[in-house]
Amino acid sequence: MSFRLLRGFGLAALFLAAALFGIAGGVLFAFTGDLPQISALDHYSPGTTTRVLGRDGSVIGEFATERRDLVTYAQVPPVLRNAIISAEDGDFFNHGGLNLKRIVVTAVRRALFLRRNGGASTLTQQLARKLFLTDEQTLERKIKEAILAIQIEKRYTKPEIFAMYCNQMYWGHGAYGVEAASELYFSKHVSDLNLDEAAMIAGIIQGNERQSPYRNMAAAVKRRDYTLERMAANGYISTADAAAAERRPIVLRGQPTPPRSIAPYYLEAIRIRLEDKYGKEAVWQGGLTIKTGLDPALQQRATRALDTQLRVLDKMRGYRKPAHNLLAEGRTVEGYKNARWSREFAADDIVPAVVLGVEKGEIVVSAGKWTGTIDRPGYAWTNRKPDLLVKRGDLIDVHLKTVDAKASTFTASLDQTPELEGAVIALDNHTGDIMTMIGGRNFERSQFNRATQALRQVGSLFKPFVYTAAIDSGAYTEESTLHDGPSSFFAGPNQPPYEPKNYDRQYEGDITLHWALEESRNVPTVALMEQLDPHKVVPYAQKMGLTSPIPPYLSTAIGSAEASLLEMTSAYTAWPNQGVRMSPVLMHDVIDRQGNVLETSHPEPHTVLRADTAFVVTTMLHGVVMNGTAKAGAASIASDWPLGGKTGTTDDYTDAWFIGFDPDITIGVWVGFDTKKQIGADATGAVAALPIWVDIMKAWIAERKAANPDAPAFPKPDNVVVIFSATGPEAFIAGTEPGKH
Secondary structure (H helix, E strand, O other), X not given: OOXXXXXXXXXXXXXXXXXXXXXXXXXXXXXXXXXXXXXHHHHOOOOEOEEEEOOOOOEEEEEOOOEOOOOOOOOOOHHHHHHHHHHHOOOOOOOOOOOHHHHHHHHHHHHOOOOOOXXXXXXXXXXXXXXXXXXXXXXXXXXXXXXXXXXXHHHOOHHHHHHHHHHHOEOOOOEEHHHHXXXXXXXXXXXXXXXXXXXXXXXXXXXXXXXXXXXXXXXXXXXXXXXXXXHHHOOOOOHHHHHHHHHOOOOOOOOOOOOOOOOHHHHHHHHHHHHHHHOHHHHHHEOOEEEOOOOHHHHHHXXXXXXXXXXHHHHHOOOOOOOOEOOOOOOOOOOOXXXXXXXXXXXXXXXXXXXXXXXXXXXXEEEOOEEEEEOHHHHXXXXXXXXXXXXXXXXXXXXXXXXXXXXXXXXXEEEOOOOOEEEEEEEEOOOOEEEEEEOOOOOOOOOOOOOOOOOEEOHHHHHHHHHHHHHHHOOOOOOOEEEEOOOOEOOOOOOOOEOOOOOOOOOOEEEEHHHHHHOOOHHHHHHHHHHHOHHHHHHHHHHOOOOOOOOOOHHHHHXXXXXOHHHHHHHHOOOOOOOEEEOOEOOOEEEOOOOOEEEXXXXXXXXXXXXXXXXXXXXHHHHHHHHOOOHHHHOOOOOOOOOEEEEEEOOOOOEEEEEEEOOOEEEEEEEEOOOOOOOOOXXXXXXXXXXXXXXXXXXXXXXXXXXXXXOOOOOOOOOEEEEEEOOEEEEEEOOOOOOOO
């Protein structure tokens, strides 16, 4: 080749290089001004999950737009680092942001139609795209991605880039970052992943939900095996180890959707409070930790107790035909799915099911992979024949009696979703901690919190305030007498006389104060209210915590006033707590992601009664449980355990209450409809609400006894004398006991 020809090639090469350099420079000039500032990553702080913890430290709920927990490079185990690098970018530690060799090879393959998908993006390019760009397939995006990748590599170390990548990437089902992915698929911290698990997580990065083992196990296995082979090729594991791992199945231990909170109404109250103070971004992306006093075991027991009793009461109102039939709605029995069916079944669960038909007097149902039968005893409560109860395609509730997990079969009884509502509040007497909050039967159906937002007539729950005012006045003792007989009271100018009636429409003549309260007699209580003066009684309820308007009328004595369940339960805590009411505490500490305590709640005591007055009334309320209106339900609770409480019923049976306590906890229960509608004939507080309290209290006492067999006691002030009669203890402030006045 002649010198002149070589010179021509050289000049052409120089010209081409200059042209390419000019084009590159032009591209850089054209796009650089449009690019985000990489220095923003100096303060890399992606949205992380805010968690609400119960008193035992367990997670009871989360807030997150992206479920994520940040990890450092050191916290990512070597097995996962090697798996991710092998699956996504084998030369990660050697390139400067772009892998030119992979770019050329990929371009050639696409040009020759050898591969149409897949790319040459490095981990750094993927990070740049996820942080600053979109996934649109355009030349402009790819150029920007390359420029950003180079800038990131110049500013940050490889471990810093890898850590950001591990925290930023999406792994499907709402999980962002390797820690959330590890919890999602294997219910463990990322630091505890083994080879098989690390390979699976690394393999599905690009496919996430499409290749998720929850959606497509075959695709997940294929990607895991590919990752294992690349790890062996890169020398991270042996070929034998890779082959052995490929033969093992993927064993999932997580779940594709976050578990429902055990306390949704409580969680919602916290969300509202936090957003008001810190803003939505802090709550949903700030990674806060909220420590609370909620007791998870008590909450779950209360939820179950409420649901069970509402179903019992609802059945007493009669059977209702199913509200939905798939066939009538143009759907198919085989195509229907329910989220509940993805979780395991166990005896005593209540689950939705689809009616397949009636065979030999049994109702046959299906629930996903499960099939079940309801025999005659299982629907006997309806007093109807099975073919008149249901038809194919009906959606019904079934109460599981026996479950065969291997055969995916069960036997059940027919149930129905209650129309009744209810609420439960449990408070720690000594701290004010909200230990349980249930604001309704179903949070998904209605977010209205009936424990805190609903004002309902309190019925006889108000009576203890009247008797407290009487004892505190010094003019009355437990043995003072009241007259229980037909009575007429002045109701005001130009008003007809007020003539209250007892619940049973019977009269008992002269009775003692403690008997009048134990039996919840209306007429004597109104008479006592009149003697004391309503304007002097109402302030007792107010200083004990009731903030709702309380009219100073005689009818208020037997419950015409309205209040919320939280108000009433909080007020009742003062009696067993020596006259001290603690303000209800929603949460203890609010901690940011750096561990800084933003807010701490301390117990807030209010001395609302003298200790001696509180003890006397506590003793009287103990009599309600042992001898009075709550006796029948509370008889099944340990007789050696100190308890007190009061039933509440409105005249028209629209509201049923029970609030009861021991020395440490006060639990309030309300049952009713959202609209003023009768619960049922004779649906008193003892019939409708008390069984829920008993169920919860039984579990509470059993747990306390397991920890300490010695029962606690209501602390008795030194100036109180206790006398034991045939019906139980009676308390007197020293100097007022029988024979001393």
